[in-house]
Structure formats: structure tokens, C-alpha cells
Amino acid sequence: MCGIVGYIGNKPAQPVLFKCLARLEYRGYDSCGIAVAGNGIDLQKDRLRVGELVKKVPLLEGMTGVGHTRWATCGEPSAANAHPHLDCSGCIAVVHNGIISNFQELQQQLTDEGHHFLSQTDTEVLPHLIEKYYQGNLEEAVAAALKDIEGSYAIVVLREGESKLVVARKDSPLIVGIGDQENFAASDVPAILDYTNRVVYLEEEDIGVITNSGIEIRQNGSVIRRKEHKIPWSVDEAQKAGYEHFMLKEIHEQPRVIRDTLIGYGHEIAPIIDLESMRDTGTEAMLFVACGTSYHAGLVGKCIFEELLGIPVRVELASEFNYYPQTLAKTMSIVITQSGETADTIKATRRLQEKGCHVLAITNVVGSTISRIADLTLYTQAGPEISVASTKSFIAELVALYWLAMSYSIADIKRLADMLMTLRQLPNTVQQVLDNKSGIKQCGEYLAGYDNIFFIGRGINYPVALEGALKLKEISYIHAEGYAAGELKHGPFALLDKDTPVVAVVAKDNTYEAMLNNIREIKTRGAPVIALVENGDESVGEMADFVISVPKVGLIFSPIVNSVVLQLLAYYAAEKRGCPIDFPRNLAKSVTVE
Amino acid sequence: MKQAVILAAGEGRRLRPFTVNKPKAMISIAGAPILQYVVESLAQNGIRDIVLVVGYRKEQIFDCMGSGEQFGVDIKYVTQERQLGTTHALSKAKAAVNDEFLVLPGDKLIEADTIAQIAAARPEAILVKKMEDPFRSAVVTIENGMIKEATRPERRVSTQSREPGIQIVNTGIYCLSRAILDYLKDEPSIPAALNSVIADGGKIRALETASTWLDVVYPWDILSLNGAVLRRVQGQLGGIIETGVTIKGLVSVDENTIIKSNCYIAGPVVIGRGCEIGPNVCILPATSIGDNVVIAPFTEVENSVIGSDVSVGPGSIIQDSVIDKGCAITGHLSAISGETEIKIDGYHRVKVGAMLGEGCSLGSNVVAMPGVIAGNYTQVKALKLISGQTPDRSLVV
Structure with a gap:
């Protein structure tokens, strides 16, 4: 997982490259570098974050350049392993996102032919291969080099003395930004929004030549025209605007995200997409596949779909599912990925399609890889999410799942009308949680003092407990475990004492009495309890050490408000601990490697 | 003059429940x-460098204004954690201001015309306006075009008294220089600090405006504000307008909204995004409706403000009312306008309908008496009558 950029135009390239790279840091940030073609190729790279490298580097001359921000997958984070990588002559610079699986053979072969390697990365074979094939035409050399490569790539290539960039992609994202007398290449759209909102998405195995006056894209050697898209996002949406962290900003955007997602789906509870065609496959079961936070959305989705559609739903982690022998052939499948680039989810999608499944993708990124390979795509309207910890995209995925389930529900009309009314008021209900966050802040700061924390829930709020624990551990580095409340007795009870607080999500549904019993059991072990309860629920207050009241929203929608509470809880715990909330160590925003 | 400091940290206690959460x-x-209207007016006058002093519920301002990009301005935020008066707020902005700058209140409706003159002026100057029966502390005295007294002391401490008749008042809009900042620390309010400037022999010009400058003090003032804003509505119909809908006057309907058959809409009316109106709904002047609002059949809305995410059930009548975001009204609500006496800082005789805070839920056939002010998240069971003022989270059974 890395971010790449390229610039060619009428401005000094260096400041543009750094600004774009800074916006790509969510994709990885263990090292970064740029190469600018001026008098020869000037290379600057180090094991630093973009903001640190900017301060270190002198102004390089040249109006063409490439840049890279890295998240190490092959070769440890170091200055030598940082991109760009050069060939032996130092004339060709390459930035790469992806994995070259046959790089060891290629490296051996190239070394035998006299090439000299400086890093442990897979990427470095690329500039040497291009050098090998170069006979006066850069794009032909790139095309020849890519024929030797197995694996995934998005690359931008620069050669000294040639006023062009060559770009190519396969299984990794790459877009081209169209400016006025200047053009851009980048891993995603927000990177270039400071300069232009006109974008061309490259397709699989496209090879493009970018000059400052235009782009020419070839596929299998023949020129092809790709459509230009205007992006409605403003760069404003990718900035913090007053907040201390993107995560807090994104948490506060959730009321608007819910509203925008709902407005995007229309007025009536009517199928927004043609699921019927998927139903024709003749099976009455569904399969959800996702990773990380999206997997938790899938688990909530299971409860919603099973209740409203009355059919069984299986939820799988994409990273595991890809190794299972059985795929559930011919099921209706829903894959969920915020970025639309999650490698495991994409692989699972391809595998399902090979087995004859129709796949519906839920994603936040228009034009992402998943949206182009899935049979149908349902977009969420969360806007770009910068914080590594997903918040608003999770809520938007839940709204999409609610809407989808309601569209095909077999529940009676009256119940659906009530649900629709609740759904429409959700933006305000979530706002209510945000407006009363001082109690949550207090609990978050309390949790910051502990090293081990359990999150428990039951039924539809069990995945909420899992997500709450995930949020806490990823940004505050506190060890947290999400558990189904009834499972505590089967082991974890041994860990409970006065130093292991338990956060209990209590819903007034058929799990209520059982949850109260669980809390009683926990209290007898002396563990502090923070309980999330519906407004007006008095009976938990006597048992719990802290009570966080959440607005009543009816049973099926409780995961939305409870999740927002747990997001804030994690945020304030991390803030109290002084953690780098938006960029937690060792993590990248979307995982584009398996 | 290319910079403005907007003071938007204040709470507005007399506007409760509408200012509990924002x-x-x-x-x-x-x-x-x-x-946003203030910022747009500044942008129209070419002032694009804006410092926003925020405090109370500042996240709401961050969410709405962002970096200013969408309004064509550049916004820097400065936080005033505790609201200790306008001089304190302005002193927070000290590090961010240039040699000359405008100061404006963020909570008064100000049009582009209103500030055209002072935007072009040199420091020091105050924008003044003639008003009827204003608060005594706002009244200024002028001599030969220069301010003699920027504020008057109250007769009694901790009360706000009215000065009868047509008076010239301070609009809270200033053109100042950095030198003034030195006077800030000893005085609670900017006018008081300016009095010290005058006492030291400083000259402050008075510039008078006749254009819109509207303050909102009490909940029902939101309706006059609505009237003023809707005067400049531009008619434009987005979304879906079904056949048989009658639209008269200036009506603005935003994208993804559907107006169903046989609705009658008489402008000025503004309807937001993603709403579902009708069939057979009557919307009369001057009404503004937020985003994601549902108004069910046979409902009449007149001279009212309806916030986002509100659902109004069938057969309701809503006049001269303010319904804040997220209210769920089951149906057959009767919120008829009438003259009534309301007590907030003394008694006020006003003609008004119902004022409902955020997230209220009303059962069917509720009668809201004129002048009722329901706190946020008030719940009212079916067939109840509500009147007077209820605190937040009241339950009417």
C-alpha cells in the first residue's frame, strides 16, 4: 500500500509533488521521496514523513517529477528502499504501488546481465527492466518491461530529457488529473484536488503518456479514449477545517453523511438497484464479504437482512474466505469496501464471479476498482475519509444496508413506514449524541488509564462491540477485545478484575435481560462497567460505574447511535494518551495487498 | 481593507431552546x-480573508463553514473557550489580524449593501443604524459625524433596559486598526473600549446604513429573519414537480426533492434537498423548509420555518411557527397563530404559532397553543394540548 503522484506542467514540480503526497499519506507514511527532472534527475528520499522531508530538501529545479509515500510491504522502511527508484544510469525514475511477485527471478536475471541493485524492494526491477528495453521510446520500453512482470502495479515513470510521464496500472489504483497546461497522475482523487477536479480513470493494463498538453492512453498497443470525469468533491472536504483531527471532523460529519446518503437513494422505499436480477440465481441465502470495519458493517447487515428479508445470511472475512474451499455458488453476494481497493475483497469478488455469483458492491469511492468489476454498485455518500480509523464510512455503509434491506423487506407496510420515519430522523439523532458528548469524553479519558478493556454486546449490537474494540485499539493502542456478552463466561472471565473495564452496549431488545445478568456477573468480579443505555433506562444505572445515555431509536437502528458513542470513546481515550490519532502506527487507510 | 474578524462564539441564551445545541x-x-449570510456579504464586498472567533458549540460552525472554499473565502479559526465579552473575543484574534480589519457579529443578518460603505472606509469607524426602541446599551451619541459615546451605561446593573423612540444604535460592525487592540484588555465590550479611545482623544467616525441589519433576540424573531431572507429568494425549480402542482411567486426547490400532485405553493418559499411534499399540500408565504423533510397530504404551512429531517404527518396546520430539525409530527397537528403573551426577560406581546425545539416527537391530533415553546426532544402523546414553555426532554402524557 503506497501513494504515488506524477506532475508535468509549467510550475516547479517539487512543491506540487509534496502537496499531493501530503494528501496521500493516509495510504502509508513510513518513508517518502521525489524525483524531479531538471539538470539530470534529482532524487530526494528518506525514511521520513512528507512534512519532514519537505523541510530537509533544497528546492529542486524542474517542472516534471514523480513522488511516492510508502507503506513497506517488500523490504523494510529505509532511505534506500524508499521510492523513487532509478536505473543504473540514473536517467529513469519509477514510483510504484503494488507487488511484483516474480521480482526475485527478474532481479537475478538483471544482475547477471550486469545491472546493479541498491535496495531490497521489488520495485527496483522496473527501472532496470525499462533501461534494458529502452531504445529511444520510453512508453515502448515500459510496455516491454511490464510484459515481464507478474503481480500488481500502478506506476509513474520519468526519463531525463523527455518531457513526458509514462503511467500504467494493473490491480492498483491510478488516476490522471487534467489541468491547464499541466497534468497529474495520482493514486486517488483527493491528492490532486488542490489543482484540478477533472479526472480520467485508467483501466486495467492501460499505459498512458502524459505531457503538459494532454494524455494518450493505449491498451494492447492501440490508442483508446477514456472519459473525463468532473469530481464534485472540493478540496475543502479533504481538509480539517477547524478540527484537531480528521477523525473528529469525520465523526462530526456523520449526520450530514447519513442525510446525503439517504437523499441520494430517493424518496420511496423502492429498489434503488435491480436486486431482482440477482435473485434470479435461484438461491434464498446471501453472502456478505468484507474486511475490517466493513466486515463489522456486514455483521450488522446480517441481522438487518435476516430480520427484514427472512433469509439466512453468511458473513465472511475476505482475507479468510479466499482460502475456503466452498464459495456458496450462485448466491446473492454483497461485498463491502470503503475504498473499493481492498485487495482481499477484490480477489473474493473475482472468485465469486468465476463461480457464477452476482456481486453487489457497497463502496464509497466512485470509479474504484470494485465498482468496475462488481455486477452492481451501491455508493455511500461519505465523501473522502482521511483518518485511518473509519468512522463515517462505517455509518454510511450501515445506512446503505438498512436501505437495501428495507427496499426488499417482507415486513408489513406500517412497520416499514415507521422505520422510514426513524431513518429520516437519524441525522438529528446522531447529532444529539454529538451534542452531548461531554459524558462520553469523561469515560474515554477514564479508559485511557487502563491497558486492557472488554467491549460486550448481544444480538445486533454484538458487531457494534467488535467495532468499538477495533476503534479503541487502532487509535489508542489500548488492548481491547470485542465479545459477545454470553461468551465471556467461556474464558475471558478469567481476565476480569478491577483493572479491566468492560464497556457494555445494552439495547432494550430481546437481549436486555440477558445483558443485565451479564453486567451483574461482571460486577461481582470487580471489573468497572461503562454501560451504554437508552435514554430513560434507570435499571442499569445502579449496577454500572458509568452510564452513557443514548437516544432511543428503536431496536433495529441502535447500532448507528451506539457506534457513534464508541467512536467518540475511542477518540477521547486516544487523545488523552497523546496518540497520533489520524495516522496510527503500522496501519494504512486501505489495504491493497493481501 | 481585505480582512474581517467575525465574532461567532456567543450562545444566545434568550433564544433557547434553539441555541441549546448550536x-x-x-x-x-x-x-x-x-x-453564512454574513460571510457571503463579505465575499460580495471583496473581503475574502476571514478570521472566525468560535467558542460555544464550535463544531457546528466547523461543519458548516469548513475552510471557506465553498463560499469563495479563506477562513481561519480562533477559539474563545469561555465567552467573556466581545473584547475578550477580539483579543483572541490578535495574532491573526492585519493592520486594518473589519469586526462583525456573526449572529446578525447583514446584507452586502449594509457593509459596502464601511468595507471601503479607513479606521476607526463604527457602522450605525436608526432603530425603534432599542436596548439602551446599544445607543450611540454622535457629534459632527464623530462618535461621542459608543455605549451608554445601564441605569441599573444586570438589566437591559429599552430606550424609547427612534434612536441611533451601534450595529456591532467596526472598522478598526491594530492600535485599538491595546485598549481591549481593560474593558468588557468593544464599545466600552472605544469610549476609552475617545477619552484619550481618539477619533471614531460614525457611518450610517439604511440597509438590512437584523438581530434575533427571542425565538419568534426567527420569523422576521425568515421574512427578510426570503425577500431575496430567486425562483428556481429543481427536483421533480408532478403534474397538477400550482406554483406562484418566487419558489426555490432544490435537487432530489419531489413535489407531488395538487400541491399549491405560493412564494416566497424555499424548499431544500431530498424533500417529499404532498400530494395536496398547501405552502403559503413566507415559508422555508430544510433538507430531507416530509410533508404528508392535506397539510397547510404558512409563514413558518421548518428545519431539516422533519416529518409532518397528514392533515396538519402550521402557521407562524418554527419547527427545528428532526421533529417527528405524526399528523393532525394544530399549530395556529394567535396573539399571546410570552415571558422571557419580561413579558412580550406577539402574534405567533408554535416553536418546537430539535427532535420533538408529537403524537397525532396534538394542539399547540399560540406561543408554546417546547424544549428540545419534547415528547407529546396523542390528543394532548401543549402551551407555555417546556424544558428540554419533557414528556407530555
Whole structure:
């Protein structure tokens, strides 16, 4: 997982490259570098974050350049392993996102032919291969080099003395930004929004030549025209605007995200997409596949779909599912990925399609890889999410799942009308949680003092407990475990004492009495309890050490408000601990490697 | 003059319940908060460098205004954690201001014309306006075009008295230089600090405006603000307008909204995004409706402000009312306008309908008496009558 950029135009390239790279840091940030073609190729790279490298580097001359921000997958984070990588002559610079699986053979072969390697990365074979094939035409050399490569790539290539960039992609994202007398290449759209909102998405195995006056894209050697898209996002949406962290900003955007997602789906509870065609496959079961936070959305989705559609739903982690022998052939499948680039989810999608499944993708990124390979795509309207910890995209995925389930529900009309009314008021209900966050802040700061924390829930709020624990551990580095409340007795009870607080999500549904019993059991072990309860629920207050009241929203929608509470809880715990909330160590925003 | 400092940290206690969860500057009319109109007026006068002093419920302002990009301005935020008066607020902005700058309140409706003159002026100057029966502390005295007294002391401490008749008042809009900042620390309010400037022999010009400058003090003032904003509505119909809908006057309907058959809409009316109106709904002047609002059949809305995410059930009648965001009204609500006496800081005789805070839920056939002010998240069971003022989270059974 890395971010790449390229610039060619009428401005000094260096400041543009750094600004774009800074916006790509969510994709990885263990090292970064740029190469600018001026008098020869000037290379600057180090094991630093973009903001640190900017301060270190002198102004390089040249109006063409490439840049890279890295998240190490092959070769440890170091200055030598940082991109760009050069060939032996130092004339060709390459930035790469992806994995070259046959790089060891290629490296051996190239070394035998006299090439000299400086890093442990897979990427470095690329500039040497291009050098090998170069006979006066850069794009032909790139095309020849890519024929030797197995694996995934998005690359931008620069050669000294040639006023062009060559770009190519396969299984990794790459877009081209169209400016006025200047053009851009980048891993995603927000990177270039400071300069232009006109974008061309490259397709699989496209090879493009970018000059400052235009782009020419070839596929299998023949020129092809790709459509230009205007992006409605403003760069404003990718900035913090007053907040201390993107995560807090994104948490506060959730009321608007819910509203925008709902407005995007229309007025009536009517199928927004043609699921019927998927139903024709003749099976009455569904399969959800996702990773990380999206997997938790899938688990909530299971409860919603099973209740409203009355059919069984299986939820799988994409990273595991890809190794299972059985795929559930011919099921209706829903894959969920915020970025639309999650490698495991994409692989699972391809595998399902090979087995004859129709796949519906839920994603936040228009034009992402998943949206182009899935049979149908349902977009969420969360806007770009910068914080590594997903918040608003999770809520938007839940709204999409609610809407989808309601569209095909077999529940009676009256119940659906009530649900629709609740759904429409959700933006305000979530706002209510945000407006009363001082109690949550207090609990978050309390949790910051502990090293081990359990999150428990039951039924539809069990995945909420899992997500709450995930949020806490990823940004505050506190060890947290999400558990189904009834499972505590089967082991974890041994860990409970006065130093292991338990956060209990209590819903007034058929799990209520059982949850109260669980809390009683926990209290007898002396563990502090923070309980999330519906407004007006008095009976938990006597048992719990802290009570966080959440607005009543009816049973099926409780995961939305409870999740927002747990997001804030994690945020304030991390803030109290002084953690780098938006960029937690060792993590990248979307995982584009398996 | 290319910079402005907007003071938007204040709460607006007399506007409760509408200011419990948002600062006064974020009270929303026709799809935009008061603060946004101020920022747009500045942009129209070519002032694009804006420092926003925020405090109370500042996240709401961050969410709405962002970096200013969408309004064509550049916004820097400065936080005033505790609201200790306008001089304190301005002193927080000290590090961010240039040699000359405008100071404006973020919670008054100000049009582009209103500030054209002072935007072009040199420091020091105060924008003044003639008003009827204003608060005594706002009244200024002028001699030969220069301010003699920027504020008058109250007769009694801790009360706000009225000065009868047509008076010239301070609009809270100033053109100042950095030198003034030295006077800030000893005085609670900017006018008081300016009095010390005058006492030291400083000259402050008075510039008078006749254009819109509207303050919102009490909940029912939101309706006059609505009237003023809707005067400049531009008619444009987005979304879906079904056949048989009658539209008269200036009506603005935003994208993804559907107006169903046989609705009758007489402008000025503004309807936001993603709403579902009708069939057979009557919307009369001057009404503004937020985003994601449902108004069910046979409902009449007149001269009212309806916030986002509100659902109004069938057969309701809503006149001269303010319904804040997220209210769920089951149906057959009767919120008829009438003259009534309301007690907030003394008694006020006003003609008004119902004022409902955020997230209220009303059962069917509720009668809301004129002048009722229901706190946020008030729940009212079916067939109940509500009147007077209820605190937040009241339950009417």
C-alpha cells in the first residue's frame, strides 16, 4: 500500500509533488521521496514523513517529477528502499504501488546481465527492466518491461530529457488529473484536488503518456479514449477545517453523511438497484464479504437482512474466505469496501464471479476498482475519509444496508413506514449524541488509564462491540477485545478484575435481560462497567460505574447511535494518551495487498 | 481593507431552546445559517480573508463553514473557550489580524449593501443604524459625524433596559486598526473600549446604513429573519414537480426533492434537498423548509420555518411557527397563530404559532397553543394540548 503522484506542467514540480503526497499519506507514511527532472534527475528520499522531508530538501529545479509515500510491504522502511527508484544510469525514475511477485527471478536475471541493485524492494526491477528495453521510446520500453512482470502495479515513470510521464496500472489504483497546461497522475482523487477536479480513470493494463498538453492512453498497443470525469468533491472536504483531527471532523460529519446518503437513494422505499436480477440465481441465502470495519458493517447487515428479508445470511472475512474451499455458488453476494481497493475483497469478488455469483458492491469511492468489476454498485455518500480509523464510512455503509434491506423487506407496510420515519430522523439523532458528548469524553479519558478493556454486546449490537474494540485499539493502542456478552463466561472471565473495564452496549431488545445478568456477573468480579443505555433506562444505572445515555431509536437502528458513542470513546481515550490519532502506527487507510 | 474578524462564539441564551445545541450564529433560515449570510456579504464586498472567533458549540460552525472554499473565502479559526465579552473575543484574534480589519457579529443578518460603505472606509469607524426602541446599551451619541459615546451605561446593573423612540444604535460592525487592540484588555465590550479611545482623544467616525441589519433576540424573531431572507429568494425549480402542482411567486426547490400532485405553493418559499411534499399540500408565504423533510397530504404551512429531517404527518396546520430539525409530527397537528403573551426577560406581546425545539416527537391530533415553546426532544402523546414553555426532554402524557 503506497501513494504515488506524477506532475508535468509549467510550475516547479517539487512543491506540487509534496502537496499531493501530503494528501496521500493516509495510504502509508513510513518513508517518502521525489524525483524531479531538471539538470539530470534529482532524487530526494528518506525514511521520513512528507512534512519532514519537505523541510530537509533544497528546492529542486524542474517542472516534471514523480513522488511516492510508502507503506513497506517488500523490504523494510529505509532511505534506500524508499521510492523513487532509478536505473543504473540514473536517467529513469519509477514510483510504484503494488507487488511484483516474480521480482526475485527478474532481479537475478538483471544482475547477471550486469545491472546493479541498491535496495531490497521489488520495485527496483522496473527501472532496470525499462533501461534494458529502452531504445529511444520510453512508453515502448515500459510496455516491454511490464510484459515481464507478474503481480500488481500502478506506476509513474520519468526519463531525463523527455518531457513526458509514462503511467500504467494493473490491480492498483491510478488516476490522471487534467489541468491547464499541466497534468497529474495520482493514486486517488483527493491528492490532486488542490489543482484540478477533472479526472480520467485508467483501466486495467492501460499505459498512458502524459505531457503538459494532454494524455494518450493505449491498451494492447492501440490508442483508446477514456472519459473525463468532473469530481464534485472540493478540496475543502479533504481538509480539517477547524478540527484537531480528521477523525473528529469525520465523526462530526456523520449526520450530514447519513442525510446525503439517504437523499441520494430517493424518496420511496423502492429498489434503488435491480436486486431482482440477482435473485434470479435461484438461491434464498446471501453472502456478505468484507474486511475490517466493513466486515463489522456486514455483521450488522446480517441481522438487518435476516430480520427484514427472512433469509439466512453468511458473513465472511475476505482475507479468510479466499482460502475456503466452498464459495456458496450462485448466491446473492454483497461485498463491502470503503475504498473499493481492498485487495482481499477484490480477489473474493473475482472468485465469486468465476463461480457464477452476482456481486453487489457497497463502496464509497466512485470509479474504484470494485465498482468496475462488481455486477452492481451501491455508493455511500461519505465523501473522502482521511483518518485511518473509519468512522463515517462505517455509518454510511450501515445506512446503505438498512436501505437495501428495507427496499426488499417482507415486513408489513406500517412497520416499514415507521422505520422510514426513524431513518429520516437519524441525522438529528446522531447529532444529539454529538451534542452531548461531554459524558462520553469523561469515560474515554477514564479508559485511557487502563491497558486492557472488554467491549460486550448481544444480538445486533454484538458487531457494534467488535467495532468499538477495533476503534479503541487502532487509535489508542489500548488492548481491547470485542465479545459477545454470553461468551465471556467461556474464558475471558478469567481476565476480569478491577483493572479491566468492560464497556457494555445494552439495547432494550430481546437481549436486555440477558445483558443485565451479564453486567451483574461482571460486577461481582470487580471489573468497572461503562454501560451504554437508552435514554430513560434507570435499571442499569445502579449496577454500572458509568452510564452513557443514548437516544432511543428503536431496536433495529441502535447500532448507528451506539457506534457513534464508541467512536467518540475511542477518540477521547486516544487523545488523552497523546496518540497520533489520524495516522496510527503500522496501519494504512486501505489495504491493497493481501 | 481585505480582512474581517467575525465574532461567532456567543450562545444566545434568550433564544433557547434553539441555541441549546448550536451557537446563535448557526440558526438556520432557508437552508443557510445566519453566519453564512454574513460571510457571503463579505465575499460580495471583496473581503475574502476571514478570521472566525468560535467558542460555544464550535463544531457546528466547523461543519458548516469548513475552510471557506465553498463560499469563495479563506477562513481561519480562533477559539474563545469561555465567552467573556466581545473584547475578550477580539483579543483572541490578535495574532491573526492585519493592520486594518473589519469586526462583525456573526449572529446578525447583514446584507452586502449594509457593509459596502464601511468595507471601503479607513479606521476607526463604527457602522450605525436608526432603530425603534432599542436596548439602551446599544445607543450611540454622535457629534459632527464623530462618535461621542459608543455605549451608554445601564441605569441599573444586570438589566437591559429599552430606550424609547427612534434612536441611533451601534450595529456591532467596526472598522478598526491594530492600535485599538491595546485598549481591549481593560474593558468588557468593544464599545466600552472605544469610549476609552475617545477619552484619550481618539477619533471614531460614525457611518450610517439604511440597509438590512437584523438581530434575533427571542425565538419568534426567527420569523422576521425568515421574512427578510426570503425577500431575496430567486425562483428556481429543481427536483421533480408532478403534474397538477400550482406554483406562484418566487419558489426555490432544490435537487432530489419531489413535489407531488395538487400541491399549491405560493412564494416566497424555499424548499431544500431530498424533500417529499404532498400530494395536496398547501405552502403559503413566507415559508422555508430544510433538507430531507416530509410533508404528508392535506397539510397547510404558512409563514413558518421548518428545519431539516422533519416529518409532518397528514392533515396538519402550521402557521407562524418554527419547527427545528428532526421533529417527528405524526399528523393532525394544530399549530395556529394567535396573539399571546410570552415571558422571557419580561413579558412580550406577539402574534405567533408554535416553536418546537430539535427532535420533538408529537403524537397525532396534538394542539399547540399560540406561543408554546417546547424544549428540545419534547415528547407529546396523542390528543394532548401543549402551551407555555417546556424544558428540554419533557414528556407530555
